[in-house]
Amino acid sequence: MLSIADPRALLQKHFGHREFLEGQEEVISSIVKGDDALVIMPTGGGKSLCYQLPALAGDGLTLVISPLIALMKDQVDSLVAKDIPAAFINSSLSQSEINQRLRAMREGELKIVYVAPERFKSPRFVEALQEIPISLFALDEAHCLSQWGHDFRPDYLRLKRALAQLGQPQVVALTATATPVVRQDIQEQLELGQHGRKSPKIFITGFARPNLTLAVSSVRGKADKLARIFDVMETYKTGIIYCSTRKNVERLYKELRAAKVRCIAYHGAFDEAKRTKAQTKFMSGEASVAIATNAFGMGIDRADLRFVIHYDIPGSVEAYYQEAGRAGRDGEPARCELLFNYADVKTQEFFLDGSNPTREVIEGSYSAIQRLCRRGPIRTAISEIATKIGNGRPNQMAVGTALRLLQRADAIERSYQGGRTYTTALVEPVKDIDDLGFDFDQLALKRQRDGEKLRQVIGYAGEAGCLHRFILNYFGDPHIKDSCGACENCSSRRNRIARPVSEDERALVRSALTAVLGVNGRFGRGRISQALAGSRSKAVLDVNLDANSAYGYLKSHGVDYAFSLLTELIQAGCLLISDDQYPVLSVTELGRDVLQGEAEAEIAMPDPGRARTKAKKKVEKRVAGRPMQAEALPHSELYDELKQWRFKKSRAGRIPAYMIFNDATLEELARFRPSNQDELLAIKGFGPAKARKLGKAVLAMIAGSVDEQESPPLEEFSYSSVEDEGWSEGEFNG
Ligand code: ADP
Numbered sequence: 001m002l003s004i005a006d007p008r009a010l011l012q013k014h015f016g017h018r019e020f021l022e023g024q025e026e027v028i029s030s031i032v033k034g035d036d037a038l039v040i041m042p043t044g045g046g047k048s049l050c051y052q053l054p055a056l057a058g059d060g061l062t063l064v065i066s067p068l069i070a071l072m073k074d075q076v077d078s079l080v081a082k083d084i085p086a087a088f089i090n091s092s093l094s095q096s097e098i099n100q101r102l103r104a105m106r107e108g109e110l111k112i113v114y115v116a117p118e119r120f121k122s123p124r125f126v127e128a129l130q131e132i133p134i135s136l137f138a139l140d141e142a143h144c145l146s147q148w149g150h151d152f153r154p155d156y157l158r159l160k161r162a163l164a165q166l167g168q169p170q171v172v173a174l175t176a177t178a179t180p181v182v183r184q185d186i187q188e189q190l191e192l193g194q195h196g197r198k199s200p201k202i203f204i205t206g207f208a209r210p211n212l213t214l215a216v217s218s219v220r221g222k223a224d225k226l227a228r229i230f231d232v233m234e235t236y237k238t239g240i241i242y243c244s245t246r247k248n249v250e251r252l253y254k255e256l257r258a259a260k261v262r263c264i265a266y267h268g269a270f271d272e273a274k275r276t277k278a279q280t281k282f283m284s285g286e287a288s289v290a291i292a293t294n295a296f297g298m299g300i301d302r303a304d305l306r307f308v309i310h311y312d313i314p315g316s317v318e319a320y321y322q323e324a325g326r327a328g329r330d331g332e333p334a335r336c337e338l339l340f341n342y343a344d345v346k347t348q349e350f351f352l353d354g355s356n357p358t359r360e361v362i363e364g365s366y367s368a369i370q371r372l373c374r375r376g377p378i379r380t381a382i383s384e385i386a387t388k389i390g391n392g393r394p395n396q397m398a399v400g401t402a403l404r405l406l407q408r409a410d411a412i413e414r415s416y417q418g419g420r421t422y423t424t425a426l427v428e429p430v431k432d433i434d435d436l437g438f439d440f441d442q443l444a445l446k447r448q449r450d451g452e453k454l455r456q457v458i459g460y461a462g463e464a465g466c467l468h469r470f471i472l473n474y475f476g477d478p479h480i481k482d483s484c485g486a487c488e489n490c491s492s493r494r495n496r497i498a499r500p501v502s503e504d505e506r507a508l509v510r511s512a513l514t515a516v517l518g519v520n521g522r523f524g525r526g527r528i529s530q531a532l533a534g535s536r537s538k539a540v541l542d543v544n545l546d547a548n549s550a551y552g553y554l555k556s557h558g559v560d561y562a563f564s565l566l567t568e569l570i571q572a573g574c575l576l577i578s579d580d581q582y583p584v585l586s587v588t589e590l591g592r593d594v595l596q597g598e599a600e601a602e603i604a605m606p607d608p609g610r611a612r613t614k615a616k617k618k619v620e621k622r623v624a625g626r627p628m629q630a631e632a633l634p635h636s637e638l639y640d641e642l643k644q645w646r647f648k649k650s651r652a653g654r655i656p657a658y659m660i661f662n663d664a665t666l667e668e669l670a671r672f673r674p675s676n677q678d679e680l681l682a683i684k685g686f687g688p689a690k691a692r693k694l695g696k697a698v699l700a701m702i703a704g705s706v707d708e709q710e711s712p713p714l715e716e717f718s719y720s721s722v723e724d725e726g727w728s729e730g731e732f733n734g
Contacts, residue, residue: 007032010053014082016687021046023205028053031136031172036192036200038142038183039174040475043322044329045206047174048075051138055112056084058135061105063169064114066140067153072114078659079112083689088114102128117144117155120162129162134169139190142173146185160191168195177318180476181449207321207477211328214467215337215488216460218560218606225311225339226255232307233261236335238288239307240300242323244347246293248311253291263289266296284647284657297323303330304663310338315348316453317460317474330664337488340461342526342559348454354397356447357405359440363433364389365402369412369426377425379417385424409436455524459583462525464567466490498572498602505605508554509574512565513587513595515550516575521586525577528585529554529562557608564606572603639670641701660694661685673702 007028011017020028027039027050041047055062066072072088079086087101087110104110119125139145144153163171173186183202186192193199219225229241229252243249246267253265264278264287281287283302290296294314308327314320320338328334357365368388372378386399403424406412413425456474463470466483467490473480483490501509515532523545530537531545534552545551554562566585569575574591578584593599643666650657661669665685674680680691680699 007053010056011049013688014056014084015049015053016082016685016690017049018684021049021206022208023203024049026205027172027203030201030203031170032057034170036170036197037172038186038192038200038202039172040183040202040204041174041176041206042209042325042475043176044325045176047140047176050174051136051172052079052084052112054136055138058111060133060135061108061110062112062136062138063129063134064112064138064140065117065156065159066114067117067144067156068141069116072116074659075114076112081659081689081693082687084112085110086112086114089119090114090116091118098125102132105132117153117159120155120158126162126165129166134166137163137166137169137171139171139173141175142186143175143177143182145173145189146177146182157189160189163190164195168197171197171200173200176322179318204475204477205479207472207475208468208479209325209328210468210484210486211331211333212324213333213335213486213488214324214471215335216340216463216467217337218564219339219341220558220560221341225341226252228337228339229256229309229311230259232309232335232337233289236307239305239309239327239334240290240292240296240323241309241311242296242314243291243293244312244314244344244351249291249293252311256289256291261289262287263291266290266292268293268295284650285643285663286647294319294323297326300326301329301658302326302662303658304332305329305334306332307335307337309336312344312347313338313340313457313461315351315450315457317457317471318453320457320460321471321475330662332664338461340560342529342563345454345458345526350395350397352447352450352454353395355401356443356450357394357398357402358447359433359438359443360390361394361398362402362405362438364394365399366406366411366433366436369403369406369424370430373424373426377413377423379421379423381420382422383420405438406436409438411436455583458526462563462567464489464571498604500600501603501605505603508557508565508605509569509601509603510595511550511553512562512569513574513591515548515553516566516585516591517587517595518548518550519545521578521584523585524583525563525566525585529559529566532562533557533559535559561606561608568604568606569601572601574601574603638673638702639666642666642669642698645697645701661690669698669702675699675703 007025008020011020022045023039023041024046027037030037031050031054039047039050041050051062051064066075069090069092072090073092076086076088087104089098089101093101101110101113105113139156139159145156145159146152163169171190171192173190173192175182175186187200191197217228219228232239241252243252246269249265249267253263256263264281266275266278266282270278278287278290279296279300282290283300305327308324310320310323314323324336324338327336365385368385372380372385372388382400382403383396385403386394386396389399403412403414403422407414411427411431413427414422416422460467460470460474467487468484469480469482512528512532515528519528523543527539527543527545530540531548531551532554534555536546540546554565566575569591570577570585572590574588574594576586576588578586587595590599590601594601642661643663646657646660646666649660653660662685665683668683668685674683676699677691677695680686680695681688686695
């Protein structure tokens with residue numbers, strides 16, 4: 001049983017924080033009471049503290065199961081820096097090091113130990129744990145237990161057995177993924193609420209991030225996107241731009257470099273050294289903008305990011321909010337902007353197809369390999385195999401996934417040969433596809449669920465109401481207000497009020513209503529806006545939407561304008577959007593009356609020219625040669641001195657700068673200029689351990705610094721180069 005007399009005192013003493021973040025106190029007091037708990041908090045919500053603080057109060061050990069091996073060392077270093085005895089056990093250690101740590105655990109020398117889930121494969125390891133009193137079993141990234149989570153790890157399935165072998169210790173499972181199906185799965189997989197355990201307490205909290213201004217900008221193409229990026233960088237300086245493909249990362253990186261922006265590029269094809277170099281530049285503050293795929297993020301703990309831009313729409317609201325949520329972790333205002341161009345949905349549809357091959361593609365890939373490998377193993381690229389499958393030219397990424405599935409089912413063997421080439425061999429005897437252990441129903445269900453997630457994030461992009469409300473609703477966070485008054489929709493709605501429409505606008509409204517009426521209740525906003533914009537895409541032509549009488553009517557306005565107009569017509573009550581899995585539009589009675597000229601609706605008409613004119617202006621400005629700089633806001637000389645000192649220390653100690661101090665701490669130090677240890681302890685982020693280790697140096701620097709002055713501009717530095725690469729398996733996944 002844990003006991004804490006004064007959690008706040010522990011918070012201040014060990015972690016240097018004055019207040020709990022939203023939800024932390026409730027979770028901690030429930031854990032201290034002995035409840036099992038399922039904690040759903042967004043990234044950056046402060047989940048770690050929910051088990052780290054109770055760990056200090058228990059007699060036994062807190063075991064933290066985490067799949068993020070790369071981060072364990074940082075996490076442990078940061079605890080040790082706070083005088084908390086902690087260690088990790090993962091594959092980077094030798095057996096004798098592991099034994100040494102197990103001994104320290106047995107002897108009560110450690111309070112918190114991070115363990116990788118694959119350790120539980122070893123019966124010897126579990127036996128060793130049985131000799132150690134475990135007061136809390138904390139399962140981080142608990143969504144890895146769920147096949148429906150975005151990151152399923154089969155090793156997590158061993159944990160149920162481990163819990164039984166360890167005598168059912170108290171459990172806290174933590175994740176940022178809150179969909180009900182994942183939540184349910186976590187409870188079932190861990191058998192919480194069974195074996196004499198009470199049902200776990202569920203906490204869904206902290207999704208509200210009122211300091212983030214959420215915004216969606218409709219853009220028509222690359223020039224618009226670039227213009228928005230420069231706009232945002234000009235005001236917000238420091239942040240991340242997420243792209244959905246490596247190609248987009250590289251393209252944008254070149255563009256921004258050409259404009260002398262201090263930036264780094266980062267994606268999954270970079271080797272370890274290059275990744276670390278880019279990450280260090282960004283974390284140390286040497287670069288202020290990161291252009292990256294979703295590979296960038298795990299462990300990015302730079303709290304002072306003032307913006308996150310999504311260059312392309314991501315595949316789900318979870319992914320969006322997790323990435324966007326990396327902005328403003330210091331609680332200061334930050335902007336999260338999604339650049340929405342309907343055409344980008346195609347990339348996500350490609351990923352969806354690519355990561356969820358149909359039965360036909362899996363079967364076709366297996367047959368093709370059987371034919372190709374008749375005379376033995378072959379050396380070839382996936383693209384080559386794809387041409388041998390049926391007559392439908394399947395998506396190459398889907399073929400790549402199918403081959404991986406076949407490999408996992410021991411039907412084929414593959415080894416990577418570099419470039420785009422693999423050696424592929426058939427495993428004899430050839431089996432019937434139904435005997436390979438695939439659950440095609442489950443695969444189809446997963447595809448359907450991924451499709452649903454994509455539709456939800458498109459829904460977010462088209463949301464006309466409060467974006468914060470949309471997010472809280474999505475995650476099931478009960479702390480919902482009607483509207484935040486702070487997201488772009490809430491603030492622009494205040495300026496853009498529904499009003500009677502002009503004669504010209506009436507024609508636009510009629511065209512949109514006509515388009516919907518022609519296919520009443522059959523299609524959603526996406527397809528109808530494409531038809532209004534005269535798209536020749538397969539999605540439109542296949543269902544004869546080009547025969548709609550309003551087809552192409554809004555061609556000069558573009559598909560995003562059409563999408564916004566449909567959204568406003570829903571808001572105005574002229575259109576109804578269904579509430580089911582595939583939301584479709586239909587015309588309401590008011591809509592019909594408007595169409596027939598028998599009623600006037602008041603509509604907040606979208607502004608057709610805004611994005612385009614702004615884009616043009618920006619690009620012209622750039623071309624005229626005035627370089628755009630994204631750099632730190634002017635700070636006092638002391639601030640810069642402290643930052644410089646932190647940078648050197650971070651380099652010397654090979655630890656990320658934020659682990660020394662975050663920017664908010666630097667700012668407080670520079671503003672309040674503490675002159676002794678007591679005053680130092682009043683600074684945000686300064687606990688006694690830190691004060692002891694670093695206090696003297698910091699106080700000396702403050703005592704010696706001159707008064708406030710504007711800082712000189714920072715110097716340019718050299719950029720890491722981006723390698724050229726071809727398409728390879730997994731190219732799109734970060
Ligand atoms: P998560 O695991 O939910 O993504 P972390 O546990 O890594 O989040 O915490 C995110 C950041 O918030 C860290 O920098 C951490 O030091 C900080 N943090 C946690 N709790 C508090 C608190 N009570 N006050 C201020 N900062 C906090």
